[in-house]
Amino acid sequence: MATPSTLCCAVLLFLFPLQFMATTTPSCPGDCDPTDADDNDRFHFAQNLEFLEAEFFLHGALGKGLDAFEPEFAKGGPPPIGGRRANLDYLTRRIIEEFGYQEIGHNREIVRRTGGIPRPLIDISSQNFAKLFDKAVGYNLDPPFDPYEDPIKYMLAVYAIPYVGLNGYVGTTPCLKKFASKQLVAGLLGVESGQDAATREWLYKKGDEKVEPYDITVVEFTNMISGLRNELGKCGIKDEGLIVPKELGAENRTTSNVLSADSNSLSYPRTPQEILRIVYSTGDEHRPGGFFPEGANGRIAREYLYNDQLRGL
Structure with a gap:
């Protein structure tokens, strides 16, 4: 008789994007459960993502980051690597500028209520995004992907970030103990969801367009990025591109997927472990890299690094 673990893996092998089925065997680990932590720890963990979003949006729209607006929020943490003003049209720049200001507010409220954490070292360089997109497509893009080059590439890079924070807030909400904490996460989640939407x-409006100079459409890139995040997270399908098979669409009736959601159109949750595996781009919460080359900050993230060091890895 098949075990639940065997059945889980069989389902994942069927549903994962085809480009990963050829090279990757999805796993069903036993560490996809929520982390034991208090409310402040959970917000401190989330602030890592809020820092990342603030720096990427502000630099992309304005060519300057959080230190130009609220330098005390960094609490002595280092400035980000590689941020610069993107080549955006007027409308896109206005959207991203607004996102950046929203992230300043998110950081302010987390600092005000919990004291906050030092900003970790964050890598938003074109080289880091190039590595991420190479990993998503399965080969080295030529020329390397540069999110700051044009609006489509920048928005695809944006696609790679806020959704993970959204998942984190969905996942942490049931674990919160205080009413004030639930109130705060509701406010944060509402705006993060809006940014992702x-x-x-x-x-979606540009879905069939080829992303120059590659022979890859916008939709194809979103499917590849979502597939990579599922692969790195290691806890099943919690990420979907803009076009999906009907069995993954809303009520199994549509291939359109403007919003990513589960079979009941509820947002997918992710645990801190899953998020670290994704934002580190290593598939391992103990091994930093990607957007956080020296690891994320706060007790939850640093304990994974500490435990890793204890094991001598």
Whole structure:
């Protein structure tokens, strides 16, 4: 008789994007459960993502980051690597500028209520995004992907970030103990969801366009990025591109997927472990890299690094 673990893996092998089926065997680990932590720890963990979003949006729209607006929020943490003003049209720049200001507010509220954490070292360089997109497509793009080059590439890079924070807030909400904490996460989640929806709608309108100079459409890139995040997260399908098979569409009736959601159209949750595996781009919460080359900050993230060091890895 098949075990639940065997059945889980069989389902994942069927549903994962085809480009990963040829090279990757999805796993069903036993560490996809919520982390034991208090409310402040959970917000401190989330602030890593809020820092990342603030720096990428502000630099992309304005050519300057959080230190130009609220330098005390960094609490002595290092400035980000590689951020610069993107080549955006007027409308897209206005959207991203607004996103950046929203992230300043998110950081302010987390600092005000919990004291906040030092900003970790964040890598938003074109080289880091190039590595991420190479990993998503399965080969080295030529020329390397540069999110700052034009609006479509920048918005595809945006696609790669806020949704993960959204998943984190969905996942942490049931674990919160205080009413004030639940109130705060509701406010944060509402705006993060709006940012993700605005980004996906922007890209959906251009879905069939080829991303120059590659022979890859916008939709294909979103499917590849979502597939990579599922692969790195290691806890099943919690990420979907802009076009999906009907069995993954809303009520199994549509291939359109402007919003990513489960079979009941509820947002997918992710645990801190899953998020670290994704934002580190290593598939391992103990091994930093990607957007956080020295690891994320706060007790939850640093304990994974500490445990890793204890094991001598």
